[in-house]
Amino acid sequence: MPAPARTLDTSGRLCPFPIVETAKAVRSLDEGAVLLVISTDAGIATDMPMWCKATRNEHLGTFREGSAWKSFVRKRAR
Amino acid sequence: MQKQGKAIAMISGGLDSTLALALVRRQGIEVKAVNFYTGFCITETQRRKGGRADGSVPRNEALRAAADLEVDIEYVDISGSEYLDMLVHPKYGYGANANPCVDCRVFMMRKAKAIMEAEGADFIFTGEVLGQRPKSQRRDTLRIIERDSGLDGRLLRPLSAKLLPPTIPEQTGIVDRELLEAISGRSRQRQMELAKELGVVDWPQPAGGCCYLTDESFAKKFFDVLDTREAAGEERRIVPEDVVLLSTGRHFRISPRAKLIVGRSEVENALLEHHVPGRARLEAKDVLGPIALVEGEPTWEERMLAARIVARYGKGKDAPKVAVEWREGELVETYEVEPERDEARVEALRI
Numbered sequence: 198m199p200a201p202a203r204t205l206d207t208s209g210r211l212c213p214f215p216i217v218e219t220a221k222a223v224r225s226l227d228e229g230a231v232l233l234v235i236s237t238d239a240g241i242a243t244d245m246p247m248w249c250k251a252t253r254n255e256h257l258g259t260f261r262e263g264s265a266w267k268s269f270v271r272k273r274a275r
Numbered sequence: 276m277q278k279q280g281k282a283i284a285m286i287s288g289g290l291d292s293t294l295a296l297a298l299v300r301r302q303g304i305e306v307k308a309v310n311f312y313t314g315f316c317i318t319e320t321q322r323r324k325g326g327r328a329d330g331s332v333p334r335n336e337a338l339r340a341a342a343d344l345e346v347d348i349e350y351v352d353i354s355g356s357e358y359l360d361m362l363v364h365p366k367y368g369y370g371a372n373a374n375p376c377v378d379c380r381v382f383m384m385r386k387a388k389a390i391m392e393a394e395g396a397d398f399i400f401t402g403e404v405l406g407q408r409p410k411s412q413r414r415d416t417l418r419i420i421e422r423d424s425g426l427d428g429r430l431l432r433p434l435s436a437k438l439l440p441p442t443i444p445e446q447t448g449i450v451d452r453e454l455l456e457a458i459s460g461r462s463r464q465r466q467m468e469l470a471k472e473l474g475v476v477d478w479p480q481p482a483g484g485c486c487y488l489t490d491e492s493f494a495k496k497f498f499d500v501l502d503t504r505e506a507a508g509e510e511r512r513i514v515p516e517d518v519v520l521l522s523t524g525r526h527f528r529i530s531p532r533a534k535l536i537v538g539r540s541e542v543e544n545a546l547l548e549h550h551v552p553g554r555a556r557l558e559a560k561d562v563l564g565p566i567a568l569v570e571g572e573p574t575w576e577e578r579m580l581a582a583r584i585v586a587r588y589g590k591g592k593d594a595p596k597v598a599v600e601w602r603e604g605e606l607v608e609t610y611e612v613e614p615e616r617d618e619a620r621v622e623a624l625r626i
């Protein structure tokens with residue numbers, strides 16, 4: 198996975214807040230930059246790809262690591 | 276070329292709102308979806324508790340609908356005190372349970388209106404269907420929601436549009452009224468046909484039911500909190516902590532002065548641990564059992580009763596005596612009690 202420009206830790210937060218925070222973080226990112234989102238809400242594995250599709254950002258992958266999930270998102274170019 | 280408009284969609288992710296989204300999208304109108312987080316969402320709570328009984332994790336349906344139709348979506352958190360105050364004092368009253376759907380819709384539409392204005396959008400639309408729900412979707416109620424939210428003429432219901440007066444986007448030609456629907460009532464037959472026509476293949480089954488406020492047993496606990504505060508001479512109100520506790524554990528009204536909450540699972544026990552300050556924490560010693568909290572000012576007898584119920588839900592329920600630890604701030608006491616064996620009594624106390 199490419200090196201993230203920013204890492205967002207949403208551990209302990211539940212649906213829909215990991216996505217709400219992701220949306221905020223992506224807004225402040227440069228186009229093409231990568232955001233790493235850490236989440237403990239299992240729903241992230243389905244939510245993140247869906248959110249990326251809806252908002253036309255690129256979902257690079259979501260991986261489980263112990264009790265947390267790591268999602269990589271690349272901000273779309275306008 | 277004024278045709279290319281922009282709209283804000285209020286979506287839940289159910290079939291109706293997904294269809295409304297598809298109907299507007301196919302007219303080439305730019306759409307931004309919004310979904311409101313009230314804090315009473317059952318899906319969210321199921322996730323907090325580690326998924327459903329069968330181990331699956333419920334999907335976020337609003338997100339799914341937006342993704343299927345490639346529509347940008349924004350979550351709006353309205354779970355604060357303004358929303359909670361509305362729940363306690365709804366102008367138009369409650370539905371069958373603790374759901375003040377008319378006031379809730381007005382509340383959401385006002386927020387959506389602010390988003391519409393900020394986004395420079397022309398109108399708002401929803402998946403509401405005329406006559407589908409007994410109270411909140413009657414013709415007069417749909418009109419009240421439009422009027423009270425200040426959205427006169429700018430609130431479109433694509434699924435029932437042909438049965439309602441033309442809205443401004445229909446009059447100005449941003450939306451082609453002919454391509455909208457004339458659905459009313461509870462039958463979902465036309466929706467099924469429309470799903471086929473529009474290529475909508477995925478929606479939640481069974482329909483609806485993501486809001487705790489419409490749940491009967493939740494409503495009992497909700498009104499119990501309000502009534503108890505009022506009886507104690509306090510203001511009738513709900514605070515964010517109540518919302519979490521209302522969907523956690525078994526609740527028992529021990530007396531007008533005391534309520535007992537008993538965890539039903541490891542996850543609920545862990546959750547209750549976060550709400551110990553200001554309450555008494557009960558747990559059986561020496562045997563496995565739930566974490567429980569007592570709110571209020573119980574008498575000695577009421578403490579014993581609470582301890583007996585806690586003992587009854589632990590592994591020591593068949594033992595002659597169980598030691599139950601009572602912690603309240605600095606105070607730590609241990610009560611040797613017989614687990615409560617009178618099931619009818621336990622059930623009678625259940626809220």
Ligand code: SF4
Pocket residue numbers: 313374375376377379380486487488489
């Ligand atoms: S079901 Fe719940 S969220 Fe939906 S309108 Fe009624 S009170 Fe509001």
